[in-house]
Amino acid sequence: MTLRRAVAGVLALFRKRRLDQELEGEVLAHLELAERDAIAQGLSPEKARRAARLRFGAIEQIKEEHRDRRSFRWIENLLRDSRYGLASLVRDPGFAVVAIGVLALGIGANVAMFSLVDGALLKPLPFREPDRIVRVWHAPRPGSSNATSTLDFLDWKRLATLFEALSAEDGFSAALTGNDEPVRVSGKAVTADYFRVFATGARLGRTFTPEEDQPGAAPVVVLSYRAWRTYFGGDPGILRRRPILDGQAHQVIGVLPPGAFDRDEAEFWKPLVFTPEQRTRNYHWLTVYGRLHAGATLDQAREQMRAIRAALADVTSIYKREWTIDVERLARLLVGDNLRRSITIAFGAVALVLLIACANVANLLLAKGAARSKEMAIRTALGAGRGRLLGQLLTESLVLCLLGGAAGVAVASLLIRGAARFLSQSLPYTADVGLDLRTLAFAAAVALGVALLVGALPSFRNLPLALHRSVRGSSGAHIKVRRAIVIGEVAVSLVLVSGALLLFMSLFNLQQVETGIRTENVITMSVDLPLNAYPTPQRAALFYESAAERLAAAPGVAQAAITTHLPLQSIGSGEGLWVAGIDEAVNVRFKRVDPGYFATLGIPVLAGRGVTDRDRNGAPRVVVINQALAARLADVTGIRNPVGQRARLGCPYYVEKGVLVADVGIVGVIRGERIDAPGRPDPPVAYVPLAQVPHPKVRLIVRTQADPVSVVPAIREAIRQIDPNLPLGDVATMQEVRGRMLSGTSRPAWLIGAFAAVAVLLAALGLYGVLSHAVTQQRREIGIRMALGARSSDVLSHILRNALAMIMVGLVLGMLGVFALTRVMKSLLFQVSPLDPFALAVACVSMTLIGLLAGFIPASRAARVDPVTTLRDEG
Amino acid sequence: MSKDYSEVPYGTLDLLILKTLDTMGKLHGYAIARRIEQVSGDTLQLSQGSVHPALIRLEQEGWIRTDWGISETNRKVKFYSLTKAGRRQLRVAVANWEQATALVARFLEASS
Numbered sequence: 001m002t003l004r005r006a007v008a009g010v011l012a013l014f015r016k017r018r019l020d021q022e023l024e025g026e027v028l029a030h031l032e033l034a035e036r037d038a039i040a041q042g043l044s045p046e047k048a049r050r051a052a053r054l055r056f057g058a059i060e061q062i063k064e065e066h067r068d069r070r071s072f073r074w075i076e077n078l079l080r081d082s083r084y085g086l087a088s089l090v091r092d093p094g095f096a097v098v099a100i101g102v103l104a105l106g107i108g109a110n111v112a113m114f115s116l117v118d119g120a121l122l123k124p125l126p127f128r129e130p131d132r133i134v135r136v137w138h139a140p141r142p143g144s145s146n147a148t149s150t151l152d153f154l155d156w157k158r159l160a161t162l163f164e165a166l167s168a169e170d171g172f173s174a175a176l177t178g179n180d181e182p183v184r185v186s187g188k189a190v191t192a193d194y195f196r197v198f199a200t201g202a203r204l205g206r207t208f209t210p211e212e213d214q215p216g217a218a219p220v221v222v223l224s225y226r227a228w229r230t231y232f233g234g235d236p237g238i239l240r241r242r243p244i245l246d247g248q249a250h251q252v253i254g255v256l257p258p259g260a261f262d263r264d265e266a267e268f269w270k271p272l273v274f275t276p277e278q279r280t281r282n283y284h285w286l287t288v289y290g291r292l293h294a295g296a297t298l299d300q301a302r303e304q305m306r307a308i309r310a311a312l313a314d315v316t317s318i319y320k321r322e323w324t325i326d327v328e329r330l331a332r333l334l335v336g337d338n339l340r341r342s343i344t345i346a347f348g349a350v351a352l353v354l355l356i357a358c359a360n361v362a363n364l365l366l367a368k369g370a371a372r373s374k375e376m377a378i379r380t381a382l383g384a385g386r387g388r389l390l391g392q393l394l395t396e397s398l399v400l401c402l403l404g405g406a407a408g409v410a411v412a413s414l415l416i417r418g419a420a421r422f423l424s425q426s427l428p429y430t431a432d433v434g435l436d437l438r439t440l441a442f443a444a445a446v447a448l449g450v451a452l453l454v455g456a457l458p459s460f461r462n463l464p465l466a467l468h469r470s471v472r473g474s475s476g477a478h479i480k481v482r483r484a485i486v487i488g489e490v491a492v493s494l495v496l497v498s499g500a501l502l503l504f505m506s507l508f509n510l511q512q513v514e515t516g517i518r519t520e521n522v523i524t525m526s527v528d529l530p531l532n533a534y535p536t537p538q539r540a541a542l543f544y545e546s547a548a549e550r551l552a553a554a555p556g557v558a559q560a561a562i563t564t565h566l567p568l569q570s571i572g573s574g575e576g577l578w579v580a581g582i583d584e585a586v587n588v589r590f591k592r593v594d595p596g597y598f599a600t601l602g603i604p605v606l607a608g609r610g611v612t613d614r615d616r617n618g619a620p621r622v623v624v625i626n627q628a629l630a631a632r633l634a635d636v637t638g639i640r641n642p643v644g645q646r647a648r649l650g651c652p653y654y655v656e657k658g659v660l661v662a663d664v665g666i667v668g669v670i671r672g673e674r675i676d677a678p679g680r681p682d683p684p685v686a687y688v689p690l691a692q693v694p695h696p697k698v699r700l701i702v703r704t705q706a707d708p709v710s711v712v713p714a715i716r717e718a719i720r721q722i723d724p725n726l727p728l729g730d731v732a733t734m735q736e737v738r739g740r741m742l743s744g745t746s747r748p749a750w751l752i753g754a755f756a757a758v759a760v761l762l763a764a765l766g767l768y769g770v771l772s773h774a775v776t777q778q779r780r781e782i783g784i785r786m787a788l789g790a791r792s793s794d795v796l797s798h799i800l801r802n803a804l805a806m807i808m809v810g811l812v813l814g815m816l817g818v819f820a821l822t823r824v825m826k827s828l829l830f831q832v833s834p835l836d837p838f839a840l841a842v843a844c845v846s847m848t849l850i851g852l853l854a855g856f857i858p859a860s861r862a863a864r865v866d867p868v869t870t871l872r873d874e875g
Numbered sequence: 876m877s878k879d880y881s882e883v884p885y886g887t888l889d890l891l892i893l894k895t896l897d898t899m900g901k902l903h904g905y906a907i908a909r910r911i912e913q914v915s916g917d918t919l920q921l922s923q924g925s926v927h928p929a930l931i932r933l934e935q936e937g938w939i940r941t942d943w944g945i946s947e948t949n950r951k952v953k954f955y956s957l958t959k960a961g962r963r964q965l966r967v968a969v970a971n972w973e974q975a976t977a978l979v980a981r982f983l984e985a986s987s
Contacts, residue, residue: 008935022953026904026927029952033905034923036948057922065928070935
């Protein structure tokens with residue numbers, strides 16, 4: 001079509017009425033002229049009129065063709081059919097509510113899930129040229145990662161030329177005082193280049209200058225937008241304020257723009273100034289991020305870091321000789337494999353729910369279509385083409401799906417809002433999840449796709465193949481298609497139900513895993529000692545001692561303990577342990593505990609003793625080891641009974657970053673407590689008395705006599721009596737801590753469980769619909785049978801057998817689906833086979849029962865059929 | 876199909892209309908249809924009405940122009956005439972047609 005005609009066609013849309021009138025006039029004139037000529041040829045006026053019409057051809061058809069030729073007929077039709085579709089929805093509100101509701105659920109869940117996938121996996125990171133942002137780290141073994149020491153970082157920065165900026169960060173938390181209550185806030189100490197790496201400027205004020213991370217610089221701080229709003233009420237004069245962090249006033253120099261940094265845990269950024277003590281090569285504490293120069297590739301950066309490692313070989317300690325340096329894009333590191341897999345599976349599951357929702361709506365449309373086949377036949381008889389009817393039916397389903405899509409967006413927005421807290425915990429801070437243009441475009445695409453899927457099938461079915469058949473009314477073909485749809489729904493639901501059951505079994509197994517501790521009636525919280533008030537390890541040790549005493553004496557408290565790491569919490573810090581007789585260090589996780597720890601958590605001492613009150617600062621240094629470490633020592637040295645052995649152990653300093661390798665005596669072996677997430681073997685752990693190696697960040701663990709939450713005020717009071725300026729953070733019962741550790745498994749389980757429940761409900765609805773329609777259709781047949789002596793129970797069982805047949809075929813197909821997904825599920829399951837017979841059996845049986853229940857309602861209606869009335873009504 | 880009548884070959888109605896207007900000048904729809912029938916010696920099975928959809932298309936292409944006039948029965952009707960572009964189009968269409976028929980003719984000779 002030429003441009004000229006296209007323009008003319010669009011114009012014709014607006015001149016429709018006038019053009020129609022003109023055409024009418026032309027046709028009349030044409031007929032008159034023809035008639036006149038025919039009369040001139042000697043025909044009677046009657047015959048002349050007939051002849052004229054005959055020669056002209058089918059008038060209406062030619063008018064139609066005229067309209068087709070002059071304009072975009074489909075637009076006209078679309079508008080008309082949409083109006084008609086809306087009107088027919090209004091006429092049948094029951095159908096409209098059910099169909100739109102089902103679609104809204106299906107589309108809404110998918111849109112919400114998409115916004116999550118989009119935020120976490122698809123969208124580029126919310127920084128300028130995010131592909132250039134990388135993380136650089138020590139890899140002791142391929143695939144593992146280790147923090148970086150100060151001198152290593154400074155060498156990298158000096159030698160690496162491919163980075164526009166390279167920065168180091170260390171997390172901190174501090175008491176923010178000077179407002180009302182002291183609050184604990186999180187922050188990051190970063191080198192001055194940090195914001196250049198992320199290419200983020202300040203919204204107010206500025207970020208750090210290169211001098212500000214040098215020794216002697218005045219203390220300054222940059223706030224996140226959220227922190228500015230939360231703690232300072234969005235004070236526009238914030239740049240003149242000097243909030244007090246851990247007792248020291250910090251000049252606010254800038255506020256970051258809202259966005260990504262608001263979702264980060266950190267709220268305050270201060271310059272990382274290396275003290276002389278921190279300038280070592282053996283204390284690994286820094287996380288390093290860099291921004292590559294434009295044009296520099298990842299491979300080039302890796303190559304250069306390899307060269308730098310080789311250049312630094314001479315100054316590298318023996319135990320680090322094997323370490324390599326790895327570089328990876330930040331985007332790849334933020335979403336771990338597990339999260340990626342969970343998201344993908346959940347997205348797959350929710351897509352299946354949508355499929356079932358589609359099937360249900362298609363089913364409803366088919367049932368409606370069966371009732372409309374006469375209308376269609378009449379339209380055909382009146383001259384509507386097949387394409388035109390198909391167009392009408394598709395437009396009607398489009399109207400339905402667009403309404404469903406709009407409702408779905410509302411559902412999605414509710415879902416996203418409801419899940420906001422869980423999302424912010426599970427997703428990296430860079431993930432911006434919400435309804436934006438991309439999500440809306442996705443919603444529109446889904447609605448259109450669903451319209452095609454839902455509309456196409458019933459449309460083809462509803463088009464009368466042979467006119468006479470439809471006018472007489474026959475719906476045998478409909479029933480077959482609808483049965484096929486229900487079978488498909490049962491199959492897909494079975495896949496979801498089995499998946500959910502397997503995940504719940506996996507969760508159950510995880511919860512049964514021996515944690516090695518007593519978790520009932522235990523509450524935990526964290527305390528950070530500000531360095532201005534507790535500058536020395538001795539001061540800190542005094543605090544622990546009095547805190548343990550006061551806590552134990554507090555009302556409602558049974559036992560209390562202090563440690564640096566909660567049970568079930570992975571321990572990041574590792575140290576070397578040297579035992580006499582071997583050269584190589586054994587890598588151990590380093591955990592500090594006070595005398596109450598093992599008793600409070602019910603961890604049994606297997607050999608020797610635990611940590612006691614006598615192991616104070618200044619007393620001979622001791623260490624208690626777990627079974628895993630004892631086994632490791634037995635492996636390496638052949639020593640069967642480690643108690644009484646001497647060893648050398650790296651002990652971190654209190655404040656300065658560095659390690660003192662001290663002589664220690666191994667005094668006891670405890671039975672292991674679980675450290676990492678289940679499914680992995682316990683790492684070797686060295687438990688060191690907190691009093692001998694104090695640390696400013698600790699966790700309080702309190703066993704209570706009754707409900708642990710009720711004792712929290714008493715615990716706060718006990719701590720306040722020692723130091724009124726200490727904020728308590730992270731209050732959580734041990735059960736909650738455990739729940740958090742399992743959340744990687746419990747969340748997918750609940751999510752897919754919810755999807756499965758919706759799927760089953762929809763499948764049952766579909767089954768009910770088909771059977772109930774069939775019963776209505778067969779009333780007459782049932783009536784005759786009953787008149788001939790069939791009993792109600794015969795009718796009932798006939799219908800239920802019918803239902804059962806559909807369910808069985810669906811289950812077989814569903815099983816095939818379950819088999820096909822074995823490999824995908826395997827990675828998510830803990831000690832459950834993806835083909836666990838129990839789970840599959842339960843899924844099949846429950847699907848069958850639910851299906852029969854759905855069938856029972858129409859079946860019992862059929863059994864109550866009164867032969868006399870039925871036969872009289874329809875005979 | 877009857878031996879004596881043939882349907883308008885596909886796509887040639889446009890050509891017939893253009894040629895008619897070229898030869899006869901300004902005509903209304905009925906006259907165009909009649910003229911085509913007469914020239915074909917009434918061997919063409921043409922629904923007279925089908926010229927109207929063809930005319931609207933030709934008009935939209937800009938090949939013919941419409942003027943309002945009065946018919947022999949005293950009715951206001953459209954009179955159609957060729958535009959410059961229409962004349963050009965006619966030459967192209969005639970050339971195409973001759974090329975196509977020549978090809979078919981050659982083909983039929985070669986095969987017989």
